């Protein structure tokens with residue numbers, strides 16, 4: 001089976017066997033073999049060979065290819081959304097929004113490229129000071145499973161636009177979506193070697209990340225893998241590494257007037273995508289006392305009624321499955337571990353069928369847990385911490401090595417300003433859900449969440465480097481010579 005796209009050809013893999021499974025029915029959706037180190041070599045060689053021509057293409061020429069890619073995605077939107085739903089388990093309505101984000105990424109990236117990495121010039125003495133940008137060369141893009149289309153696309157589109165060649169290694173859990181995406185690039189007329197698709201898991205990732213022929217790596221995934229890559233790139237300041245990693249995101253609730261609005265916003269923050277967004281609220285900080293008790297009672301009632309189901313079920317569920325039976329088992333174990341350590345289940349997360357990765361929302365009160373793990377539980381498991389003062393809530397919110405997203409639900413501007421001043425995260429929201437960040441804004445975190453190379457609107461910044469120059473049509477002697485030099 002032809003699973004990799006290398007040097008303009010589809011070819012079978014020669015590495016480890018891979019399968020992608022429907023997380024609910026366990027039906028096989030895709031199978032093949034991963035790329036070996038030799039196949040990675042071939043893709044890097046093809047990209048190196050294609051680079052100078054692609055970089056020398058006019059910007060308009062590259063934009064034309066990107067726009068044909070967007071048109072292809074639009075025309076195949078239903079098919080791509082279905083593949084996303086099948087492979088990830090997310091409901092079709094949500095998968096459709098992912099395809100829309102992929103299409104929109106093209107126009108947004110063009111705008112961002114022009115704004116952040118365009119050309120500037122102005123007089124400086126008797127010369128012209130010029131600022132232009134150049135692509136890095138050959139870059140690898142590693143994608144996560146939770147947004148198998150949109151998130152790798154958020155690196156690939158701006159990278160190609162800037163003139164880089166790309167080696168795309170999607171998550172081994174979502175190869176089918178990657179294949180469809182690459183088909184659209186081919187249909188768009190991308191020249192041979194400019195984009196390669198290397199399917200595979202850890203083995204392929206290790207071979208690609210360590211390849212001497214790459215000039216950089218753009219990664220979205222877990223903090224664990226991101227840290228491994230960071231260590232691997234240590235001592236290589238010549239290579240660009242952009243890391244978008246996870247979070248242990250806090251959402252503080254103040255005593256607000258509209259309890260239902262708060263509950264709805266919490267649900268959208270914690271349980272959308274079955275809790276599989278890096279921006280999901282993981283820790284909900286609730287005031288001690290009667291008001292806090294009433295809010296939690298309402299939250300438990302609403303969360304307990306959330307419809308969970310297969311991606312294509314009608315009427316549509318709010319939450320689909322998590323990515324795999326293994327992920328479901330790990331989440332159930334994480335809940336059990338917290339419960340064994342003084343947490344209380346306000347709403348126990350359950351797995352109604354042992355052979356399907358569907359989980360119901362879980363809400364645990366972990367206030368009494370002595371040493372709370374600073375871990376990202378990537379699923380529908382929300383931890384509640386009760387606080388006694390707003391200051392202690394902010395301190396608790398910041399008690400994490402991560403720093404991706406943080407939010408406050410409060411009717412008080414003064415409190416928001418206090419929160420904003422003290423919070424440590426790349427996304428800080430007020431009375432808005434933590435999830436659903438805009439592609440027209442920068443997107444990235446601090447601490448264990450990233451390495452200060454924000455993505456989305458700022459992806460243009462890591463896809464090209466600035467070249468400053470002083471230029472003059474004529475080589476002339478200056479009016480005054482430097483002392484000590486005679487001609």
Ligand SMILES: NC(=O)C1=CN([C@@H]2O[C@H](COP(=O)(O)OP(=O)(O)OC[C@H]3O[C@@H](n4cnc5c(N)ncnc54)[C@H](O)[C@@H]3O)[C@@H](O)[C@H]2O)C=CC1
Nearest residue numbers: 142143144145170171201205206221222225244245246278
């Ligand atoms: N900050 C952000 O923008 C986002 C972060 N994420 C994070 O991604 C995670 C979920 O995605 P996963 O696919 O589980 O992440 P992951 O870290 O397991 O995998 C990401 C990619 O790295 C590859 N990989 C895994 N081990 C590797 C190794 N040793 N060497 C080289 N490559 C390796 C995988 O095959 C995959 O392509 C969550 O932690 C989530 O928070 C997800 C979306 C957005």
Ligand SMILES: O=C(O)CCC(=O)N[C@@H](CCC(=O)O)C(=O)O
Nearest residue numbers: 277278279435436437438439456
């Ligand atoms: O990358 C962009 O264009 C914007 C960032 C984005 O889409 N964020 C999403 C998904 C993040 C995740 O994978 O968890 C969000 O904030 O919900």
